[in-house]
Amino acid sequence: MDKFIIEGGKRLEGRVRISGSKNAALPVLVSSLLADGWSTYRNIPDLADIRTIKRLLANHGAQMEGQGETLRINGGNISNCEAPYDLVRTMRASVLVLGPLVARTGKARVSLPGGCAIGARPINLHLKALEAMGAEIDLREGYVEAKAKRLKGARIYFDISTVGGTENILMAAALAKGTTRLENAAKEPEVVNLADTLEAMGAKIKGAGTDVITIEGVEGLRPCEVSVIPDRIEAGTFLIAAAVTGGDVVLEGCDTNHLDALILKLRETGITVEPVDGGLRVRGAPEIRSADVKTLPYPGFPTDLQAQIMALLAVARGSSVVTETIFENRFMHVAELRRLGADIVVDGHNAVVKGVKRLKGAPVMATDLRASASLVVAGLVAEGKTTLSRVYHIDRGYQTIEKKLTALGASIKRVRA
Ligand code: EPZ
Numbered sequence: 001m002d003k004f005i006i007e008g009g010k011r012l013e014g015r016v017r018i019s020g021s022k023n024a025a026l027p028v029l030v031s032s033l034l035a036d037g038w039s040t041y042r043n044i045p046d047l048a049d050i051r052t053i054k055r056l057l058a059n060h061g062a063q064m065e066g067q068g069e070t071l072r073i074n075g076g077n078i079s080n081c082e083a084p085y086d087l088v089r090t091m092r093a094s095v096l097v098l099g100p101l102v103a104r105t106g107k108a109r110v111s112l113p114g115g116c117a118i119g120a121r122p123i124n125l126h127l128k129a130l131e132a133m134g135a136e137i138d139l140r141e142g143y144v145e146a147k148a149k150r151l152k153g154a155r156i157y158f159d160i161s162t163v164g165g166t167e168n169i170l171m172a173a174a175l176a177k178g179t180t181r182l183e184n185a186a187k188e189p190e191v192v193n194l195a196d197t198l199e200a201m202g203a204k205i206k207g208a209g210t211d212v213i214t215i216e217g218v219e220g221l222r223p224c225e226v227s228v229i230p231d232r233i234e235a236g237t238f239l240i241a242a243a244v245t246g247g248d249v250v251l252e253g254c255d256t257n258h259l260d261a262l263i264l265k266l267r268e269t270g271i272t273v274e275p276v277d278g279g280l281r282v283r284g285a286p287e288i289r290s291a292d293v294k295t296l297p298y299p300g301f302p303t304d305l306q307a308q309i310m311a312l313l314a315v316a317r318g319s320s321v322v323t324e325t326i327f328e329n330r331f332m333h334v335a336e337l338r339r340l341g342a343d344i345v346v347d348g349h350n351a352v353v354k355g356v357k358r359l360k361g362a363p364v365m366a367t368d369l370r371a372s373a374s375l376v377v378a379g380l381v382a383e384g385k386t387t388l389s390r391v392y393h394i395d396r397g398y399q400t401i402e403k404k405l406t407a408l409g410a411s412i413k414r415v416r417a
Contacts, residue, residue: 032075153178
């Protein structure tokens, strides 16, 4: 298992290009199952999770070819409706094939994802919505088995705003008979990217990006040519990394609108963030001020940046309260940040962060994707050497993060095990 060795204390400076969004690319690539013929997808990041979704699509019979950031997929010839445990276990987003498989073939057998490092993460709302659309759902031997002659449009209210649930049902509803109305739908930019893709395939969708989405089902969809949006979480991670090192960095190719909650929070801590020609410039402050942070569905502060901002608040002046409202167990990074000298106490959904003057390098371990990003951020500002093990977590969602950081002046090396 690879490790990162980080020598902290280097100021980040320069320009960095933000890659395509992992969490947008996954559903967009899955939507290839909905149409016969070759679709073209641009700005696809080169990540472990993307390789997993490609394996899953190939398992269903999809053909693909591609170079660099452009991928062509013909997902229309579905030869196998089962998403096996081994793939779903590696990546929960695999459950996104459920809606498209039922819509397209009338049946699907998809392994139930288990809990994961950040919470129980059930898929009950995906299943309830498919049932409302007329699917028969059985849970057998750890698998969800879904059947429907043709899904029917329905009115669906999501008890919790769910990104994956909204995406799954958007894809199912695109080919259902009649109109589906999703209430309390997720408003995340990744959902909008998927809705735009489906529209490019001929789907009839209104309201994506709001909490009510209406989908008028069509008889068939056609291949499309689309681009995936920039990764707002990768961008946010670089903003925080630059800020914590007192750096001066321009992010190229990110979408500033998607980062509003983070930008406003960083300004509250004294960091300067401003749009410049071709990107977004972030400049550190002589002293970082504390700030309270509460994660919420979009446009609120993203849970996927909670761990990283905590690393910044760990060296701020004063105390901050970080409240996690999306996942029940997303504080696994706290124990590791404490190994670096952070003063953080967790009480239920709240973490009280008392800023310290400096963090000190130590061996730490990544427990999930964003926790590892937070440990990289902390390692960049800690005095001395931080060794981060289980880097495979970070490889799931950050394209060559060590190379991008090195180009900005950080001292970070990958040690191959
Ligand atoms: C997506 O996960 C992202 N993953 C996550 O990013 C992100 O943290 C999350 O949305 C929230 O923004 C992808 O897009 C691939 P949810 P998802 O359904 O869709 C509960 C990362 O680090 N819930 O919006 O799985 C659920 O347990 C990852 O890149 C139910 O109770 O999240 C959670 O508490 C991690 N029943 C809340 O809703 C359901 O049926 C929101 O989850 C579905 C969800």
